[in-house]
Amino acid sequence: MSNTILHKAADRGHADHGWLKSYHTFSFGGYYNPKAMNFGALRVLNDDTVSGGMGFGRHPHDNMEIISIPLEGDLEHQDSMGNTAVIRKGDIQAMSAGTGIFHSEKNAHHNEQVKFLQIWIYPNQKNVEPRYDQLTLNLDDRHNKLQQVLSPNKDDEGIWIYQNAFFSMGNLDKGFNTSYKIKGGKNQGVYTFVLKGDVTINGQQLNTRDGFGIWGVDELTINADSDAEVLLMEVPMIF
Structure with a gap:
């Protein structure tokens, strides 16, 4: 027997920090909805828009699979593993936070916004060695x-x-x-x-x-x- 759940766009959580406008399908940050905590192993689905030149400062993660999918503009990434990269529409980025990483993300340009999805997946292995991967798709x-x-x-x-x-x-x-x-x-x-x-x-x-x-x-x-x-x-x- 099939089961379904529907999250309409207008019902998502919303945070407006000026430089960041984010919509949360699942509970995140200041948005808490006990009926929208996760979908199986899918924990976070954030729909983010970041103003020119702005971004997320260096912050930690551990034991989570973190996927970023740019939809518009270019997103610059730096992390404690020594990676510096720019991801663009058509790219997909994944990090296994494992035992712990620090990273930052910012809009690579000052004169245009960047839109991207940030997705967190619970891993099936804990405390793995952190890893970074990025791929350009056709x-x-x-x-x-x-x-x-x-x-x-x-x-x-x-x-x-x-x-x-x-x-x-x-x-x-x-x-x-x-x-x-x-x-x-x-x-x-x-x-x-x-x-x-x-x-x-x-x-x-x-x-x-x-x-x-x-x-x-x-x-x-x-x-x-x-x-x-x-x-x-x-x-x-x-x-």
Whole structure:
């Protein structure tokens, strides 16, 4: 029997710090919603906009898989592992915080904003050696198809993390229909975040920035009701 949860865009938590405007699908910072703590191993889904030249100062993390997906502009990263990098739209970045890291993120430009998703996944191994990875993806590979951008496998498509999770992204034309089959075995669920446009997933109509989680199924049907961009995050529901 399938189970679902719907998070409408307007119902998300919101923080406006002037330089940072952030929408929280799940409880984060000053936003606490006992009905929106996580979706399985998916703990944080923040939709951030950072003003030119601004950013997050050096801060710590441990025992969390942290994924950043830029949507617009360029994000500059520095960390205690010695990495300095800029991630752009079409890139995906992952850090295994493990035993502990410090990092900072800021808008790489002073005259334009940067938008990105910050996602936290509970790991399936604790106290691993911290690691950093970054990958540039071919955006053409997600036109009217679901491009895998993250997995638990080092030799698979996309970036990898310490969890039985699979992320896919699709840029779908209006009227295009496709499906997604569960990849990780039983006790997996899929949380879809609509980046842009209107889609219907297993009969549920969704709009821009809506989130929809479903578990207890083997397959999802996805219908693009307009030109749309979607992110599918398959994660363990029991971990």
